[in-house]
Amino acid sequence: MDVLSDVITLMRTGRPLTARERKCGPWSERHGPFPGAGFHVVLRGGCWLIPHEGGPIALGTGDVVLLPRGTEHALAYSPDLPYAGIPRADHAPLEVSPRADAEVVPLGRTDGVSVDLLCGAYQLDQDRTHPLLAEMPDIVHLPATVGSRPGLRSAVDLLGADLEQARPGSSAALTALLDLLLIYIMRAYTEDSADRPGGWGWPVALADTGIATVLHSMHQDPARPWTVQELGAQAGLSRAAFARRFTSMVGQPPLAYLTWWRLATAARMLRESEAPLAVIASRVGYSSQFAFANAFKRQFGQAPGGYRKGRRDELQLTGTEQTAG
Known part of the structure:
Protein backbone atom coordinates (compact mmCIF):
# COMPACT_ATOMS: atom_id res chain seq x y z
CA MET A 1 0.00 0.00 0.00
CA ASP A 2 1.10 3.59 -0.55
CA PRO A 16 -18.80 6.28 7.40
CA LEU A 17 -22.11 8.12 7.60
CA THR A 18 -23.73 10.22 4.90
CA ALA A 19 -27.03 11.74 3.76
CA ARG A 20 -28.28 13.75 0.81
CA GLU A 21 -30.62 16.67 1.49
CA ARG A 22 -32.34 19.49 -0.35
CA LYS A 23 -33.19 22.70 1.46
CA CYS A 24 -35.30 25.78 0.90
CA GLY A 25 -34.22 29.14 2.27
CA PRO A 26 -33.93 30.75 4.63
CA TRP A 27 -32.37 27.91 6.63
CA SER A 28 -29.39 27.07 8.80
CA GLU A 29 -28.08 24.06 10.68
CA ARG A 30 -25.26 23.33 13.08
CA HIS A 31 -22.76 20.48 12.73
CA GLY A 32 -20.25 19.06 15.20
CA PRO A 33 -18.15 18.91 17.10
CA PHE A 34 -17.61 15.34 15.95
CA PRO A 35 -14.82 12.90 16.95
CA GLY A 36 -13.81 12.26 13.37
CA ALA A 37 -13.76 14.03 10.02
CA GLY A 38 -16.84 15.66 8.49
CA PHE A 39 -17.43 16.57 4.87
CA HIS A 40 -19.88 18.50 2.72
CA VAL A 41 -20.39 18.47 -1.04
CA VAL A 42 -22.58 21.03 -2.80
CA LEU A 43 -24.31 19.11 -5.58
CA ARG A 44 -26.45 22.02 -6.75
CA GLY A 45 -27.03 25.63 -5.73
CA GLY A 46 -25.02 27.36 -3.03
CA CYS A 47 -24.80 28.10 0.69
CA TRP A 48 -22.39 29.42 3.32
CA LEU A 49 -20.17 27.58 5.76
CA ILE A 50 -19.90 29.52 9.02
CA PRO A 51 -16.91 28.35 11.09
CA HIS A 52 -16.58 28.73 14.83
CA GLU A 53 -13.64 31.05 14.15
CA GLY A 54 -12.91 33.05 11.03
CA GLY A 55 -15.07 34.47 8.29
CA PRO A 56 -17.93 32.71 6.47
CA ILE A 57 -17.00 30.72 3.37
CA ALA A 58 -19.17 30.83 0.25
CA LEU A 59 -19.83 27.38 -1.23
CA GLY A 60 -21.01 26.86 -4.80
CA THR A 61 -22.02 23.95 -7.00
CA GLY A 62 -19.31 21.29 -7.03
CA ASP A 63 -17.43 22.59 -3.99
CA VAL A 64 -16.13 20.01 -1.52
CA VAL A 65 -15.27 20.71 2.13
CA LEU A 66 -13.44 18.42 4.56
CA LEU A 67 -13.26 19.15 8.30
CA PRO A 68 -10.45 16.79 9.41
CA ARG A 69 -11.13 17.22 13.13
CA GLY A 70 -14.92 17.46 13.07
CA THR A 71 -14.76 21.12 14.07
CA GLU A 72 -18.06 22.76 15.05
CA HIS A 73 -19.54 24.84 12.24
CA ALA A 74 -22.81 25.80 10.60
CA LEU A 75 -24.22 25.70 7.10
CA ALA A 76 -26.66 28.44 6.21
CA TYR A 77 -28.64 30.10 3.45
CA SER A 78 -26.98 33.42 4.29
CA PRO A 79 -23.81 34.38 6.19
CA ASP A 80 -25.88 36.89 8.19
CA LEU A 81 -28.12 34.40 9.97
CA PRO A 82 -27.33 34.61 13.72
CA TYR A 83 -29.55 31.61 14.41
CA ALA A 84 -26.98 29.26 12.86
CA GLY A 85 -26.27 28.39 16.47
CA ILE A 86 -22.51 29.01 16.52
CA PRO A 87 -21.45 31.36 19.35
CA ARG A 88 -19.21 33.94 17.68
CA ALA A 89 -17.84 37.35 18.53
CA ASP A 90 -20.00 38.96 15.83
CA HIS A 91 -23.20 37.12 16.79
CA ALA A 92 -25.01 37.06 20.12
CA PRO A 93 -24.98 33.45 21.37
CA LEU A 94 -28.44 31.96 20.97
CA GLU A 95 -29.82 28.70 22.31
CA VAL A 96 -30.64 26.83 19.12
CA SER A 97 -30.87 23.07 18.72
CA PRO A 98 -28.75 21.55 15.93
CA ARG A 99 -30.60 21.57 12.58
CA ALA A 100 -33.61 23.30 14.17
CA ASP A 101 -33.78 25.99 11.49
CA ALA A 102 -33.18 23.73 8.50
CA GLU A 103 -36.11 22.96 6.23
CA VAL A 104 -35.45 19.62 4.55
CA VAL A 105 -37.50 19.06 1.39
CA PRO A 106 -38.07 15.81 -0.52
CA LEU A 107 -35.40 14.96 -3.08
CA GLY A 108 -38.05 14.73 -5.75
CA ARG A 109 -38.99 18.38 -5.32
CA THR A 110 -37.03 21.03 -7.25
CA ASP A 111 -39.13 24.21 -6.92
CA GLY A 112 -37.68 26.79 -4.58
CA VAL A 113 -34.68 24.66 -3.66
CA SER A 114 -31.68 26.76 -2.60
CA VAL A 115 -29.15 23.96 -2.25
CA ASP A 116 -28.68 20.22 -2.79
CA LEU A 117 -26.14 18.86 -0.28
CA LEU A 118 -24.22 15.69 0.39
CA CYS A 119 -23.07 15.66 4.03
CA GLY A 120 -21.35 13.00 6.06
CA ALA A 121 -18.67 11.99 8.53
CA TYR A 122 -15.87 9.48 8.93
CA GLN A 123 -15.20 7.93 12.33
CA LEU A 124 -11.52 8.23 13.23
CA ASP A 125 -9.51 6.76 16.10
CA GLN A 126 -8.33 9.81 18.02
CA ASP A 127 -5.47 7.81 19.57
CA ARG A 128 -4.00 7.15 16.14
CA THR A 129 -4.28 10.56 14.49
CA HIS A 130 -1.61 10.59 11.82
CA PRO A 131 0.64 13.69 11.63
CA LEU A 132 -0.63 14.29 8.09
CA LEU A 133 -4.15 14.78 9.39
CA ALA A 134 -2.96 16.69 12.47
CA GLU A 135 -1.25 19.37 10.39
CA MET A 136 -4.21 19.92 8.06
CA PRO A 137 -6.24 23.08 8.66
CA ASP A 138 -9.60 22.82 10.43
CA ILE A 139 -11.37 23.44 7.11
CA VAL A 140 -10.14 22.17 3.74
CA HIS A 141 -12.14 23.88 0.99
CA LEU A 142 -11.75 22.47 -2.53
CA PRO A 143 -13.59 24.85 -4.88
CA ALA A 144 -14.99 23.41 -8.09
CA THR A 145 -12.85 24.29 -11.09
CA VAL A 146 -13.71 23.26 -14.64
CA GLY A 147 -11.53 20.36 -15.74
CA SER A 148 -9.81 19.89 -12.38
CA ARG A 149 -9.89 16.84 -10.10
CA PRO A 150 -11.90 14.56 -12.45
CA GLY A 151 -11.57 11.61 -10.06
CA LEU A 152 -13.07 13.58 -7.18
CA ARG A 153 -15.92 14.80 -9.39
CA SER A 154 -16.69 11.25 -10.54
CA ALA A 155 -16.80 9.98 -6.95
CA VAL A 156 -19.17 12.80 -5.99
CA ASP A 157 -21.47 12.08 -8.95
CA LEU A 158 -21.61 8.36 -8.14
CA LEU A 159 -22.31 9.05 -4.46
CA GLY A 160 -25.08 11.50 -5.23
CA ALA A 161 -26.74 9.09 -7.64
CA ASP A 162 -26.60 6.15 -5.21
CA LEU A 163 -28.06 8.21 -2.37
CA GLU A 164 -30.87 9.62 -4.47
CA GLN A 165 -32.22 6.25 -5.55
CA ALA A 166 -31.59 3.02 -3.63
CA ARG A 167 -30.61 0.16 -5.91
CA PRO A 168 -29.37 -3.42 -5.36
CA GLY A 169 -25.95 -3.36 -3.75
CA SER A 170 -26.27 0.26 -2.64
CA SER A 171 -25.13 -0.41 0.92
CA ALA A 172 -21.83 -1.97 -0.14
CA ALA A 173 -21.33 0.55 -2.92
CA LEU A 174 -21.95 3.48 -0.57
CA THR A 175 -19.21 2.44 1.87
CA ALA A 176 -16.73 1.93 -0.98
CA LEU A 177 -17.63 5.26 -2.59
CA LEU A 178 -17.25 7.14 0.71
CA ASP A 179 -13.79 5.62 1.15
CA LEU A 180 -12.98 6.67 -2.41
CA LEU A 181 -14.23 10.20 -1.72
CA LEU A 182 -11.94 10.52 1.33
CA ILE A 183 -8.95 9.32 -0.70
CA TYR A 184 -9.64 11.81 -3.49
CA ILE A 185 -10.15 14.68 -1.05
CA MET A 186 -6.88 14.00 0.77
CA ARG A 187 -5.07 13.45 -2.53
CA ALA A 188 -6.34 16.78 -3.83
CA TYR A 189 -5.28 18.52 -0.61
CA THR A 190 -1.77 17.06 -0.64
CA GLU A 191 -1.25 17.77 -4.35
CA ASP A 192 -2.55 21.34 -4.11
CA SER A 193 -0.49 22.06 -0.99
CA ALA A 194 2.69 20.61 -2.49
CA ASP A 195 2.29 22.84 -5.57
CA ARG A 196 2.01 26.07 -3.58
CA PRO A 197 5.16 28.22 -3.41
CA GLY A 198 6.80 27.86 -0.04
CA GLY A 199 4.84 24.69 0.75
CA TRP A 200 6.03 22.50 3.58
CA GLY A 201 5.06 19.54 5.71
CA TRP A 202 3.52 16.23 4.71
CA PRO A 203 2.20 17.29 1.28
CA VAL A 204 5.74 18.27 0.26
CA ALA A 205 7.16 15.10 1.85
CA LEU A 206 4.83 12.90 -0.22
CA ALA A 207 5.78 14.81 -3.38
CA ASP A 208 9.52 14.46 -2.65
CA THR A 209 10.73 11.29 -4.38
CA GLY A 210 13.44 10.49 -1.83
CA ILE A 211 11.41 11.13 1.32
CA ALA A 212 8.33 9.40 -0.12
CA THR A 213 10.46 6.32 -0.90
CA VAL A 214 11.71 6.21 2.67
CA LEU A 215 8.19 6.61 4.11
CA HIS A 216 6.96 3.79 1.88
CA SER A 217 9.78 1.54 3.09
CA MET A 218 9.02 2.27 6.74
CA HIS A 219 5.34 1.59 6.23
CA GLN A 220 5.93 -1.57 4.21
CA ASP A 221 8.40 -3.13 6.66
CA PRO A 222 8.14 -1.52 10.12
CA ALA A 223 9.76 -4.54 11.79
CA ARG A 224 13.08 -4.06 9.99
CA PRO A 225 15.80 -2.59 12.26
CA TRP A 226 16.22 0.53 10.15
CA THR A 227 19.12 2.92 10.71
CA VAL A 228 19.24 6.56 9.67
CA GLN A 229 22.12 5.73 7.35
CA GLU A 230 20.13 2.99 5.57
CA LEU A 231 17.13 5.26 5.18
CA GLY A 232 19.31 8.10 3.92
CA ALA A 233 20.81 5.79 1.30
CA GLN A 234 17.28 5.01 0.05
CA ALA A 235 16.64 8.74 -0.29
CA GLY A 236 19.96 9.24 -2.09
CA LEU A 237 21.25 11.55 0.64
CA SER A 238 23.97 11.51 3.25
CA ARG A 239 22.95 10.55 6.77
CA ALA A 240 23.03 14.14 8.07
CA ALA A 241 21.36 15.68 5.00
CA PHE A 242 18.60 13.07 5.06
CA ALA A 243 17.92 13.52 8.79
CA ARG A 244 17.59 17.30 8.35
CA ARG A 245 15.36 17.00 5.27
CA PHE A 246 13.10 14.32 6.76
CA THR A 247 12.67 16.18 10.05
CA SER A 248 11.89 19.50 8.35
CA MET A 249 9.18 17.92 6.17
CA VAL A 250 7.65 15.27 8.43
CA GLY A 251 8.03 17.16 11.72
CA GLN A 252 9.82 14.30 13.49
CA PRO A 253 13.28 12.71 13.20
CA PRO A 254 13.25 9.52 11.08
CA LEU A 255 13.50 7.00 13.91
CA ALA A 256 10.98 8.89 16.06
CA TYR A 257 8.45 8.67 13.22
CA LEU A 258 9.30 4.99 12.73
CA THR A 259 8.59 4.30 16.41
CA TRP A 260 5.29 6.19 16.19
CA TRP A 261 4.29 4.22 13.08
CA ARG A 262 5.19 0.89 14.69
CA LEU A 263 3.06 1.59 17.77
CA ALA A 264 0.15 3.02 15.78
CA THR A 265 0.20 -0.10 13.60
CA ALA A 266 0.27 -2.25 16.73
CA ALA A 267 -2.75 -0.36 18.09
CA ARG A 268 -4.70 -1.14 14.92
CA MET A 269 -3.75 -4.82 15.18
CA LEU A 270 -4.83 -4.92 18.81
CA ARG A 271 -8.19 -3.48 17.88
CA GLU A 272 -8.85 -5.47 14.73
CA SER A 273 -7.21 -8.88 15.30
CA GLU A 274 -6.90 -11.65 17.86
CA ALA A 275 -3.13 -11.97 17.34
CA PRO A 276 -1.19 -12.65 20.57
CA LEU A 277 0.83 -9.76 21.97
CA ALA A 278 4.10 -11.55 21.24
CA VAL A 279 3.15 -11.87 17.56
CA ILE A 280 2.17 -8.21 17.32
CA ALA A 281 5.40 -7.16 19.03
CA SER A 282 7.43 -9.12 16.49
CA ARG A 283 5.51 -7.78 13.51
CA VAL A 284 6.20 -4.17 14.47
CA GLY A 285 9.88 -4.60 15.27
CA TYR A 286 10.15 -5.39 18.99
CA SER A 287 12.38 -8.26 20.07
CA SER A 288 10.38 -8.96 23.21
CA GLN A 289 6.82 -8.62 24.44
CA PHE A 290 8.16 -6.75 27.49
CA ALA A 291 9.94 -4.09 25.40
CA PHE A 292 6.85 -3.70 23.24
CA ALA A 293 4.54 -3.33 26.26
CA ASN A 294 6.74 -0.63 27.78
CA ALA A 295 6.93 1.36 24.53
CA PHE A 296 3.19 1.00 23.95
CA LYS A 297 2.36 2.22 27.44
CA ARG A 298 4.56 5.29 26.98
CA GLN A 299 2.72 6.14 23.75
CA PHE A 300 -0.88 5.31 24.70
CA GLY A 301 -0.86 5.54 28.49
CA GLN A 302 -1.98 1.96 29.05
CA ALA A 303 -0.74 -1.57 28.53
CA PRO A 304 -1.53 -3.33 25.22
CA GLY A 305 -3.92 -5.81 26.87
CA GLY A 306 -5.91 -3.04 28.57
CA TYR A 307 -6.01 -1.05 25.32
CA ARG A 308 -7.34 -4.07 23.41
CA LYS A 309 -10.07 -4.75 25.97
CA GLY A 310 -11.11 -1.10 26.17
CA ARG A 311 -11.38 -0.75 22.41
CA ARG A 312 -13.34 -3.97 22.08
CA ASP A 313 -15.79 -2.75 24.72
CA GLU A 314 -16.16 0.56 22.85
CA LEU A 315 -16.77 -1.27 19.58
CA GLN A 316 -19.47 -3.46 21.13
CA LEU A 317 -21.15 -0.41 22.67
CA THR A 318 -21.09 1.44 19.36
CA GLY A 319 -22.54 -1.55 17.57
CA THR A 320 -25.32 -1.83 20.13
CA GLU A 321 -26.17 1.88 19.80
CA GLN A 322 -26.25 1.65 15.98
CA THR A 323 -28.51 -1.41 16.13
CA ALA A 324 -30.84 0.31 18.58
CA GLY A 325 -30.92 3.41 16.38
Whole structure:
Protein backbone atom coordinates (compact mmCIF):
# COMPACT_ATOMS: atom_id res chain seq x y z
CA MET A 1 0.00 0.00 0.00
CA ASP A 2 1.10 3.59 -0.55
CA VAL A 3 1.59 5.99 2.34
CA LEU A 4 -1.69 7.91 1.87
CA SER A 5 -3.69 4.66 1.82
CA ASP A 6 -1.86 3.54 4.95
CA VAL A 7 -2.76 6.79 6.72
CA ILE A 8 -6.46 6.37 5.95
CA THR A 9 -6.49 2.66 6.85
CA LEU A 10 -4.74 3.39 10.13
CA MET A 11 -7.23 6.04 11.28
CA ARG A 12 -10.57 4.80 9.99
CA THR A 13 -12.94 2.97 12.33
CA GLY A 14 -16.52 1.87 11.84
CA ARG A 15 -18.66 2.76 8.85
CA PRO A 16 -18.80 6.28 7.40
CA LEU A 17 -22.11 8.12 7.60
CA THR A 18 -23.73 10.22 4.90
CA ALA A 19 -27.03 11.74 3.76
CA ARG A 20 -28.28 13.75 0.81
CA GLU A 21 -30.62 16.67 1.49
CA ARG A 22 -32.34 19.49 -0.35
CA LYS A 23 -33.19 22.70 1.46
CA CYS A 24 -35.30 25.78 0.90
CA GLY A 25 -34.22 29.14 2.27
CA PRO A 26 -33.93 30.75 4.63
CA TRP A 27 -32.37 27.91 6.63
CA SER A 28 -29.39 27.07 8.80
CA GLU A 29 -28.08 24.06 10.68
CA ARG A 30 -25.26 23.33 13.08
CA HIS A 31 -22.76 20.48 12.73
CA GLY A 32 -20.25 19.06 15.20
CA PRO A 33 -18.15 18.91 17.10
CA PHE A 34 -17.61 15.34 15.95
CA PRO A 35 -14.82 12.90 16.95
CA GLY A 36 -13.81 12.26 13.37
CA ALA A 37 -13.76 14.03 10.02
CA GLY A 38 -16.84 15.66 8.49
CA PHE A 39 -17.43 16.57 4.87
CA HIS A 40 -19.88 18.50 2.72
CA VAL A 41 -20.39 18.47 -1.04
CA VAL A 42 -22.58 21.03 -2.80
CA LEU A 43 -24.31 19.11 -5.58
CA ARG A 44 -26.45 22.02 -6.75
CA GLY A 45 -27.03 25.63 -5.73
CA GLY A 46 -25.02 27.36 -3.03
CA CYS A 47 -24.80 28.10 0.69
CA TRP A 48 -22.39 29.42 3.32
CA LEU A 49 -20.17 27.58 5.76
CA ILE A 50 -19.90 29.52 9.02
CA PRO A 51 -16.91 28.35 11.09
CA HIS A 52 -16.58 28.73 14.83
CA GLU A 53 -13.64 31.05 14.15
CA GLY A 54 -12.91 33.05 11.03
CA GLY A 55 -15.07 34.47 8.29
CA PRO A 56 -17.93 32.71 6.47
CA ILE A 57 -17.00 30.72 3.37
CA ALA A 58 -19.17 30.83 0.25
CA LEU A 59 -19.83 27.38 -1.23
CA GLY A 60 -21.01 26.86 -4.80
CA THR A 61 -22.02 23.95 -7.00
CA GLY A 62 -19.31 21.29 -7.03
CA ASP A 63 -17.43 22.59 -3.99
CA VAL A 64 -16.13 20.01 -1.52
CA VAL A 65 -15.27 20.71 2.13
CA LEU A 66 -13.44 18.42 4.56
CA LEU A 67 -13.26 19.15 8.30
CA PRO A 68 -10.45 16.79 9.41
CA ARG A 69 -11.13 17.22 13.13
CA GLY A 70 -14.92 17.46 13.07
CA THR A 71 -14.76 21.12 14.07
CA GLU A 72 -18.06 22.76 15.05
CA HIS A 73 -19.54 24.84 12.24
CA ALA A 74 -22.81 25.80 10.60
CA LEU A 75 -24.22 25.70 7.10
CA ALA A 76 -26.66 28.44 6.21
CA TYR A 77 -28.64 30.10 3.45
CA SER A 78 -26.98 33.42 4.29
CA PRO A 79 -23.81 34.38 6.19
CA ASP A 80 -25.88 36.89 8.19
CA LEU A 81 -28.12 34.40 9.97
CA PRO A 82 -27.33 34.61 13.72
CA TYR A 83 -29.55 31.61 14.41
CA ALA A 84 -26.98 29.26 12.86
CA GLY A 85 -26.27 28.39 16.47
CA ILE A 86 -22.51 29.01 16.52
CA PRO A 87 -21.45 31.36 19.35
CA ARG A 88 -19.21 33.94 17.68
CA ALA A 89 -17.84 37.35 18.53
CA ASP A 90 -20.00 38.96 15.83
CA HIS A 91 -23.20 37.12 16.79
CA ALA A 92 -25.01 37.06 20.12
CA PRO A 93 -24.98 33.45 21.37
CA LEU A 94 -28.44 31.96 20.97
CA GLU A 95 -29.82 28.70 22.31
CA VAL A 96 -30.64 26.83 19.12
CA SER A 97 -30.87 23.07 18.72
CA PRO A 98 -28.75 21.55 15.93
CA ARG A 99 -30.60 21.57 12.58
CA ALA A 100 -33.61 23.30 14.17
CA ASP A 101 -33.78 25.99 11.49
CA ALA A 102 -33.18 23.73 8.50
CA GLU A 103 -36.11 22.96 6.23
CA VAL A 104 -35.45 19.62 4.55
CA VAL A 105 -37.50 19.06 1.39
CA PRO A 106 -38.07 15.81 -0.52
CA LEU A 107 -35.40 14.96 -3.08
CA GLY A 108 -38.05 14.73 -5.75
CA ARG A 109 -38.99 18.38 -5.32
CA THR A 110 -37.03 21.03 -7.25
CA ASP A 111 -39.13 24.21 -6.92
CA GLY A 112 -37.68 26.79 -4.58
CA VAL A 113 -34.68 24.66 -3.66
CA SER A 114 -31.68 26.76 -2.60
CA VAL A 115 -29.15 23.96 -2.25
CA ASP A 116 -28.68 20.22 -2.79
CA LEU A 117 -26.14 18.86 -0.28
CA LEU A 118 -24.22 15.69 0.39
CA CYS A 119 -23.07 15.66 4.03
CA GLY A 120 -21.35 13.00 6.06
CA ALA A 121 -18.67 11.99 8.53
CA TYR A 122 -15.87 9.48 8.93
CA GLN A 123 -15.20 7.93 12.33
CA LEU A 124 -11.52 8.23 13.23
CA ASP A 125 -9.51 6.76 16.10
CA GLN A 126 -8.33 9.81 18.02
CA ASP A 127 -5.47 7.81 19.57
CA ARG A 128 -4.00 7.15 16.14
CA THR A 129 -4.28 10.56 14.49
CA HIS A 130 -1.61 10.59 11.82
CA PRO A 131 0.64 13.69 11.63
CA LEU A 132 -0.63 14.29 8.09
CA LEU A 133 -4.15 14.78 9.39
CA ALA A 134 -2.96 16.69 12.47
CA GLU A 135 -1.25 19.37 10.39
CA MET A 136 -4.21 19.92 8.06
CA PRO A 137 -6.24 23.08 8.66
CA ASP A 138 -9.60 22.82 10.43
CA ILE A 139 -11.37 23.44 7.11
CA VAL A 140 -10.14 22.17 3.74
CA HIS A 141 -12.14 23.88 0.99
CA LEU A 142 -11.75 22.47 -2.53
CA PRO A 143 -13.59 24.85 -4.88
CA ALA A 144 -14.99 23.41 -8.09
CA THR A 145 -12.85 24.29 -11.09
CA VAL A 146 -13.71 23.26 -14.64
CA GLY A 147 -11.53 20.36 -15.74
CA SER A 148 -9.81 19.89 -12.38
CA ARG A 149 -9.89 16.84 -10.10
CA PRO A 150 -11.90 14.56 -12.45
CA GLY A 151 -11.57 11.61 -10.06
CA LEU A 152 -13.07 13.58 -7.18
CA ARG A 153 -15.92 14.80 -9.39
CA SER A 154 -16.69 11.25 -10.54
CA ALA A 155 -16.80 9.98 -6.95
CA VAL A 156 -19.17 12.80 -5.99
CA ASP A 157 -21.47 12.08 -8.95
CA LEU A 158 -21.61 8.36 -8.14
CA LEU A 159 -22.31 9.05 -4.46
CA GLY A 160 -25.08 11.50 -5.23
CA ALA A 161 -26.74 9.09 -7.64
CA ASP A 162 -26.60 6.15 -5.21
CA LEU A 163 -28.06 8.21 -2.37
CA GLU A 164 -30.87 9.62 -4.47
CA GLN A 165 -32.22 6.25 -5.55
CA ALA A 166 -31.59 3.02 -3.63
CA ARG A 167 -30.61 0.16 -5.91
CA PRO A 168 -29.37 -3.42 -5.36
CA GLY A 169 -25.95 -3.36 -3.75
CA SER A 170 -26.27 0.26 -2.64
CA SER A 171 -25.13 -0.41 0.92
CA ALA A 172 -21.83 -1.97 -0.14
CA ALA A 173 -21.33 0.55 -2.92
CA LEU A 174 -21.95 3.48 -0.57
CA THR A 175 -19.21 2.44 1.87
CA ALA A 176 -16.73 1.93 -0.98
CA LEU A 177 -17.63 5.26 -2.59
CA LEU A 178 -17.25 7.14 0.71
CA ASP A 179 -13.79 5.62 1.15
CA LEU A 180 -12.98 6.67 -2.41
CA LEU A 181 -14.23 10.20 -1.72
CA LEU A 182 -11.94 10.52 1.33
CA ILE A 183 -8.95 9.32 -0.70
CA TYR A 184 -9.64 11.81 -3.49
CA ILE A 185 -10.15 14.68 -1.05
CA MET A 186 -6.88 14.00 0.77
CA ARG A 187 -5.07 13.45 -2.53
CA ALA A 188 -6.34 16.78 -3.83
CA TYR A 189 -5.28 18.52 -0.61
CA THR A 190 -1.77 17.06 -0.64
CA GLU A 191 -1.25 17.77 -4.35
CA ASP A 192 -2.55 21.34 -4.11
CA SER A 193 -0.49 22.06 -0.99
CA ALA A 194 2.69 20.61 -2.49
CA ASP A 195 2.29 22.84 -5.57
CA ARG A 196 2.01 26.07 -3.58
CA PRO A 197 5.16 28.22 -3.41
CA GLY A 198 6.80 27.86 -0.04
CA GLY A 199 4.84 24.69 0.75
CA TRP A 200 6.03 22.50 3.58
CA GLY A 201 5.06 19.54 5.71
CA TRP A 202 3.52 16.23 4.71
CA PRO A 203 2.20 17.29 1.28
CA VAL A 204 5.74 18.27 0.26
CA ALA A 205 7.16 15.10 1.85
CA LEU A 206 4.83 12.90 -0.22
CA ALA A 207 5.78 14.81 -3.38
CA ASP A 208 9.52 14.46 -2.65
CA THR A 209 10.73 11.29 -4.38
CA GLY A 210 13.44 10.49 -1.83
CA ILE A 211 11.41 11.13 1.32
CA ALA A 212 8.33 9.40 -0.12
CA THR A 213 10.46 6.32 -0.90
CA VAL A 214 11.71 6.21 2.67
CA LEU A 215 8.19 6.61 4.11
CA HIS A 216 6.96 3.79 1.88
CA SER A 217 9.78 1.54 3.09
CA MET A 218 9.02 2.27 6.74
CA HIS A 219 5.34 1.59 6.23
CA GLN A 220 5.93 -1.57 4.21
CA ASP A 221 8.40 -3.13 6.66
CA PRO A 222 8.14 -1.52 10.12
CA ALA A 223 9.76 -4.54 11.79
CA ARG A 224 13.08 -4.06 9.99
CA PRO A 225 15.80 -2.59 12.26
CA TRP A 226 16.22 0.53 10.15
CA THR A 227 19.12 2.92 10.71
CA VAL A 228 19.24 6.56 9.67
CA GLN A 229 22.12 5.73 7.35
CA GLU A 230 20.13 2.99 5.57
CA LEU A 231 17.13 5.26 5.18
CA GLY A 232 19.31 8.10 3.92
CA ALA A 233 20.81 5.79 1.30
CA GLN A 234 17.28 5.01 0.05
CA ALA A 235 16.64 8.74 -0.29
CA GLY A 236 19.96 9.24 -2.09
CA LEU A 237 21.25 11.55 0.64
CA SER A 238 23.97 11.51 3.25
CA ARG A 239 22.95 10.55 6.77
CA ALA A 240 23.03 14.14 8.07
CA ALA A 241 21.36 15.68 5.00
CA PHE A 242 18.60 13.07 5.06
CA ALA A 243 17.92 13.52 8.79
CA ARG A 244 17.59 17.30 8.35
CA ARG A 245 15.36 17.00 5.27
CA PHE A 246 13.10 14.32 6.76
CA THR A 247 12.67 16.18 10.05
CA SER A 248 11.89 19.50 8.35
CA MET A 249 9.18 17.92 6.17
CA VAL A 250 7.65 15.27 8.43
CA GLY A 251 8.03 17.16 11.72
CA GLN A 252 9.82 14.30 13.49
CA PRO A 253 13.28 12.71 13.20
CA PRO A 254 13.25 9.52 11.08
CA LEU A 255 13.50 7.00 13.91
CA ALA A 256 10.98 8.89 16.06
CA TYR A 257 8.45 8.67 13.22
CA LEU A 258 9.30 4.99 12.73
CA THR A 259 8.59 4.30 16.41
CA TRP A 260 5.29 6.19 16.19
CA TRP A 261 4.29 4.22 13.08
CA ARG A 262 5.19 0.89 14.69
CA LEU A 263 3.06 1.59 17.77
CA ALA A 264 0.15 3.02 15.78
CA THR A 265 0.20 -0.10 13.60
CA ALA A 266 0.27 -2.25 16.73
CA ALA A 267 -2.75 -0.36 18.09
CA ARG A 268 -4.70 -1.14 14.92
CA MET A 269 -3.75 -4.82 15.18
CA LEU A 270 -4.83 -4.92 18.81
CA ARG A 271 -8.19 -3.48 17.88
CA GLU A 272 -8.85 -5.47 14.73
CA SER A 273 -7.21 -8.88 15.30
CA GLU A 274 -6.90 -11.65 17.86
CA ALA A 275 -3.13 -11.97 17.34
CA PRO A 276 -1.19 -12.65 20.57
CA LEU A 277 0.83 -9.76 21.97
CA ALA A 278 4.10 -11.55 21.24
CA VAL A 279 3.15 -11.87 17.56
CA ILE A 280 2.17 -8.21 17.32
CA ALA A 281 5.40 -7.16 19.03
CA SER A 282 7.43 -9.12 16.49
CA ARG A 283 5.51 -7.78 13.51
CA VAL A 284 6.20 -4.17 14.47
CA GLY A 285 9.88 -4.60 15.27
CA TYR A 286 10.15 -5.39 18.99
CA SER A 287 12.38 -8.26 20.07
CA SER A 288 10.38 -8.96 23.21
CA GLN A 289 6.82 -8.62 24.44
CA PHE A 290 8.16 -6.75 27.49
CA ALA A 291 9.94 -4.09 25.40
CA PHE A 292 6.85 -3.70 23.24
CA ALA A 293 4.54 -3.33 26.26
CA ASN A 294 6.74 -0.63 27.78
CA ALA A 295 6.93 1.36 24.53
CA PHE A 296 3.19 1.00 23.95
CA LYS A 297 2.36 2.22 27.44
CA ARG A 298 4.56 5.29 26.98
CA GLN A 299 2.72 6.14 23.75
CA PHE A 300 -0.88 5.31 24.70
CA GLY A 301 -0.86 5.54 28.49
CA GLN A 302 -1.98 1.96 29.05
CA ALA A 303 -0.74 -1.57 28.53
CA PRO A 304 -1.53 -3.33 25.22
CA GLY A 305 -3.92 -5.81 26.87
CA GLY A 306 -5.91 -3.04 28.57
CA TYR A 307 -6.01 -1.05 25.32
CA ARG A 308 -7.34 -4.07 23.41
CA LYS A 309 -10.07 -4.75 25.97
CA GLY A 310 -11.11 -1.10 26.17
CA ARG A 311 -11.38 -0.75 22.41
CA ARG A 312 -13.34 -3.97 22.08
CA ASP A 313 -15.79 -2.75 24.72
CA GLU A 314 -16.16 0.56 22.85
CA LEU A 315 -16.77 -1.27 19.58
CA GLN A 316 -19.47 -3.46 21.13
CA LEU A 317 -21.15 -0.41 22.67
CA THR A 318 -21.09 1.44 19.36
CA GLY A 319 -22.54 -1.55 17.57
CA THR A 320 -25.32 -1.83 20.13
CA GLU A 321 -26.17 1.88 19.80
CA GLN A 322 -26.25 1.65 15.98
CA THR A 323 -28.51 -1.41 16.13
CA ALA A 324 -30.84 0.31 18.58
CA GLY A 325 -30.92 3.41 16.38
